[in-house]
Amino acid sequence: MSTDPSGPAFSPLYQQIKLLITRSLQEGEWKPGEAIPAETDLAARYRVSQGTVRKAIDELATENLVVRRQGKGTFVATHAEEQIQYRFLRLAPDDARPRGMERHFIDCRRMRPPAPIARALELKGAEGAILVRRTLAQDDRPVVLDEIWLPALLFKGLTAERLTDYIGPMYGLFETEFGVRMIRAEEKIRAVAADASTAGVLAVAPGTPLLSVERLSFTYGDKPVELRRGLYRTDSHHYRNTLN
Amino acid sequence: MSTDPSGPAFSPLYQQIKLLITRSLQEGEWKPGEAIPAETDLAARYRVSQGTVRKAIDELATENLVVRRQGKGTFVATHAEEQIQYRFLRLAPDDARPRGMERHFIDCRRMRPPAPIARALELKGAEGAILVRRTLAQDDRPVVLDEIWLPALLFKGLTAERLTDYIGPMYGLFETEFGVRMIRAEEKIRAVAADASTAGVLAVAPGTPLLSVERLSFTYGDKPVELRRGLYRTDSHHYRNTLN
DNA sequence: TAGTGGTCTAGACCACATC
DNA sequence: ATGTGGTCTAGACCACTAA
Structure with missing residues (x-):
């Protein structure tokens, strides 16, 4: 009416x-x-x-x-206490079943975020950010290098030590320790050449093609709370996707 | 009971x-x-x-x-007569809205498929295959090079001319002309370096990192009916994915 | 045995598209 | 005015889990 x-x-x-x-x-x-x-x-x-x-x-x-x-x-739903170690990680070994990966945290420090990062995370004014860098390895061979940007206000007190000590997926830590639940994410994938420092970390020759996976994760209300850039070696792994 | x-x-x-x-x-x-x-x-x-x-x-x-x-x-559901030109193509321009792309068919010929292809398509004995090669371009700049393998029995009589003449997505042609409906697909994505001939077709320097997208498409009953390997330039486009 | 989600029904009414 | 999918209800019964 x-x-x-x-x-x-x-x-x-x-x-x-x-x-x-x-x-x-x-x-x-x-x-x-x-x-x-x-x-x-x-x-x-x-x-x-x-x-x-x-x-x-x-x-x-x-x-x-x-x-x-x-x-x-x-x-x-929870990211902790789950059989699926990484709900959002689409990388799978070429041959076998997805095994667990060893995490290694390189550093975790508070930084002034570059403008594009601040824009993506919708940070107001001079709001700070935390940058976490870590690798994932399988059978002692590095496969993934992640750069993870988080709003400092939401993740106050996050340290490399806490990340290292926590058992389970990082998103589980975010849930239990910071009350931030990742609901949904969008990824943009490109092929890039490894630069010198990346090549060192991933143990490949400089210039090696790598998958660049840029992930923006959202919590309730479509609020962006994490921007992550992963570089994946794809010589023995691949990114899996299903189309309907 | x-x-x-x-x-x-x-x-x-x-x-x-x-x-x-x-x-x-x-x-x-x-x-x-x-x-x-x-x-x-x-x-x-x-x-x-x-x-x-x-x-x-x-x-x-x-x-x-x-x-x-x-x-x-x-x-x-149909792949023809749709506003969404390519339901399964996840490639998007970095900036603007997804525009249409110009298709160009390089060739379409019947071939004996390599063993891995035959295995993926579950071809029995000496069953033949058709190989289609084509490019997609935007604003006259090539972006995608596809190699498409199809079971010859299902797509008897497919020619480059019919592909070129058909208006609309290729999967629309498959539906209306061959009665094969693509229901679902799985993709494996890697980063690779462009070889000499690919570099020529895509107008990039040899060695340029490209996205390699291997797609296996299924029709009813999870029967595989297409194996496609796409090489994507990702300097002005990216592969989009959503995680739930 | 009790409590939970899962299935199935029959019927009423609403919203949208078309004639 | 008619036919379609979309919503909502109330109630019965089934399948699974745990005490």
Whole structure:
């Protein structure tokens, strides 16, 4: 019945419920790894039918914000405590099954970010950034060199030591120690030639073609919270992608 | 009722319906671009409720086998007649919106496929293959060099002329002329150095780092029907990917 | 045995497209 | 006015998990 020309903005009930649940996730009402209330409970809480809650949760599950486990409940997704070591890492060995990789942190220091970095992370004014550099290796052969830029305000107190000591994926540390959950990411991939210093770290000849993977990661509300540039050796690994 | 110990193989009704619909799609009962019967009709046909058909179609829609259009119907997905020129091409210009690219076919000839190609395409015995080579260019600057291997049995009569004359994406031609629909694909990406002949075609210096994108495409029943190796210049373009 | 998510139904009503 | 997909409900029953 609305005649508002600027936009009816019709929103289905289940979308509104989804938004409410998302907000609770964001505010930490239910922590990563914990179960959220049963569908029937949520239905009572929001005064809608179970089917409507169900459809909301369905979408949250496909977006990997929650994980359903039949007979047990619905759980807040987490990067920690997972069998999949690196949910966002698409690099796989050419032959075998994906094995674990050894991490080595080169340094972790606070820096004034270059303008493009600050712009990508939407840093206001003179807001600082933290630069982490690390490598991933397999069978003692370096494969990945990462440069990771983080907003200093969100990751106050991050040190190489804490990174080294933490068991599990870095995004798990971000969750448990800093309350920052990575939800989604966009990658831009290029082929580049290894410069002298990169070549040294990755143990290849200067000029060797490397995969350059620039990743911008987002937390709730599409807020960018990490800019990462990875250089991948692809002589015994490859970047995997699936198209639908 | 089954006491088969080898596996209960419980399958929800909507999965069975989904399989039946998929089979009809595969057999061409409804052609690409056409509408499939209304949900209520399918419900009557399969003797289930509309909600069950709905859930089956929901999954087919997320797999991009069909496209729903409110008020109009559900349509068989097609690579032809689409606004998105290349559904599977993830290459985007660094700055602007994705524009169209000019195609140029270098050649199209029947060949005995190398063993790795034959294996990937699951070719039996001495089954032949067709090799298509083409470039994509933007603003008269070559960006992509593709080598495309196809099973000769499926694409009998494919010529460079037909490829050149056809308006629209190549996968559209495959659909309308050969009845082969590309459903899904897997890509393996590496960084490589341009060899002399590639460098000439792409107008770069030999040794220039290029993205090597190896794509294996599947039709219904996860049957591989195309192996494509693309070499991408990434000086003004990049490969885009989204992680969830 | 109880609690959870998963399936299925039947029916009502809404939003969109077309005639 | 009609037909399509989209939303929402209420309730029944199934499958899985854990105590």
